[in-house]
Amino acid sequence: MLRRTPSQARSRARLALVLRAAERILVDEGVEALTTTRVAAEAKVSVGSLYQYLPDRNAIIDALAAGYFERLESAMDDLVLAAAQDRWADPVGVLVDAFAAVYRTEHGFRALWFGSGLTERTRAADREHKRRMSDGIRRVLLALGMARDDEALARACHAAMLAADALAQEAFRRAPDGDAALLDEAKVMLRGYLTEVTRRSPSA
Numbered sequence: 001m002l003r004r005t006p007s008q009a010r011s012r013a014r015l016a017l018v019l020r021a022a023e024r025i026l027v028d029e030g031v032e033a034l035t036t037t038r039v040a041a042e043a044k045v046s047v048g049s050l051y052q053y054l055p056d057r058n059a060i061i062d063a064l065a066a067g068y069f070e071r072l073e074s075a076m077d078d079l080v081l082a083a084a085q086d087r088w089a090d091p092v093g094v095l096v097d098a099f100a101a102v103y104r105t106e107h108g109f110r111a112l113w114f115g116s117g118l119t120e121r122t123r124a125a126d127r128e129h130k131r132r133m134s135d136g137i138r139r140v141l142l143a144l145g146m147a148r149d150d151e152a153l154a155r156a157c158h159a160a161m162l163a164a165d166a167l168a169q170e171a172f173r174r175a176p177d178g179d180a181a182l183l184d185e186a187k188v189m190l191r192g193y194l195t196e197v198t199r200r201s202p203s204a
Helices: 009-029 036-043 047-051 057-085 091-105 107-114 120-143 151-174 180-200
Strands: none
Touching: 009 036, 009 057, 009 107, 036 047, 036 057, 057 091, 057 107, 057 120, 091 107, 091 120, 091 151, 091 180, 107 151, 120 151, 151 180
16 A cells, blocks of 8 residues: 555656556566566656655555556446436446456556455455445446345345456456457346346336
């Protein structure tokens, strides 16, 4: 995690520069190359300047992961707003395609998750991230008027999120753009589950 959060615009810009450099190293060379010395050299900052915010590799990994989580959750928030404005004939297809598109552009996210360097802090943050994403699915279904808001719906959305995440990760392990056939199978499975969830939890 960050040793301290930068308050000044110049410091925030420097940290963003460092994290972009760290992501380049992660994508090109892997997690093991994420040393503070290597990242500082890539970012063209002093090691001492880097230590102010990111004292070691674990802190760099945690900070990168936090950025990926924030972007994914922002994408989910946008989808919730879109669901409130449109009537989606195939919400599963919309959600799977939207997040497959994010996976295709977030090369660092894939490099981090498919490597072996996740920290315990990042794993814990990922569990909370998945709960927030699950809540996004819940909000989409409510915006579409497809279900009643209750504990069972929240539980079902969490299960759907865990299944979708596992299938998406496998699809992108198989192919850089995602194994299209496996993503299609994920949609078939999740559509069936959505039908059962909405049957059990009809909208008010």
